[in-house]
Amino acid sequence: MEINENTIIGQLVATDYRTADVFRHHGIDFCCKGNRAIGQVCTEKKLDMAPILNELHDITATPECSIQTYHIWPLDQLAEHIVRKHHHYVAQKIPVLHQYLRKVCQVHGQEHPELWQIAALFTAAASELTAHMEKEELILFPRIREIVKKQEAGEYFESGAVSKVDKPIAVMMGEHDQEGERFRKIAELSNNYTPPENACNTYRVTYGILKEFQDDLHQHIHLENNILFPKAIAAEKTLTGSCKIPS
Structure with a gap:
């Protein structure tokens, strides 16, 4: 899926659980408050969104056979x-x-x-x-x-x-x-x-x-x-x- 400032955090983690590590590292709640957009959370927490998006793009671009496709x-x-x-x-x-x-x-x-x-x-x-x-x-x-x-x-x-x-x-x-x-x-x-x-x-x-x-x-x-x-x-x-x- 395309990842940008409007991407809903919980939906992204549901698609690829590896992205949870990125959100966890930056102190972003992906479970209880996972219904928010990346841009909204970065604004609220005063985080630089660019490196976060880069990390998410990097991790999702890497094939991983063991990804659990829980969403299906x-x-x-x-x-x-x-x-x-x-x-x-x-x-x-x-x-x-x-x-x-x-x-x-x-x-x-x-x-x-x-x-x-x-x-x-x-x-x-x-x-x-x-x-x-x-x-x-x-x-x-x-x-x-x-x-x-x-x-x-x-x-x-x-x-x-x-x-x-x-x-x-x-x-x-x-x-x-x-x-x-x-x-x-x-x-x-x-x-x-x-x-x-x-x-x-x-x-x-x-x-x-x-x-x-x-x-x-x-x-x-x-x-x-x-x-x-x-x-x-x-x-x-x-x-x-x-x-x-x-x-």
């Missing part, structure tokens, strides 16, 4: 991928990070009081994300699978039926914004996950896993906000009433 995946396949890769990752890392954060707070919390704030923010995020993923797996994703089955069978929902994805998706996106803000605070408090020079190995490992957790969350939110959710809303609309399913 079937909706149920993408939802399953999110559960298996991102939901499972979050569930596995939460207890690990709780353990590490307790330890570094006890040992280094007096000298670095920001650790207590980071631990509190992560504890809140862990609780909210656990509930968030459960709602997706029990409410939203089953509806998405139902949409796919209707498409495959050439069937429709009842004419004029109330959407069963609009409201849950609005709730999920609001919660994504909340977690994005929470991790922005964690990144700020941790100096972008940079441990002090005299930090012990546990301190360094804790920040490393937190950074990994944040990066995984960014991709997780991107896949939902910029690909799965808008496609699910559009697909449900095509199956309501007598409109034809697009080929």
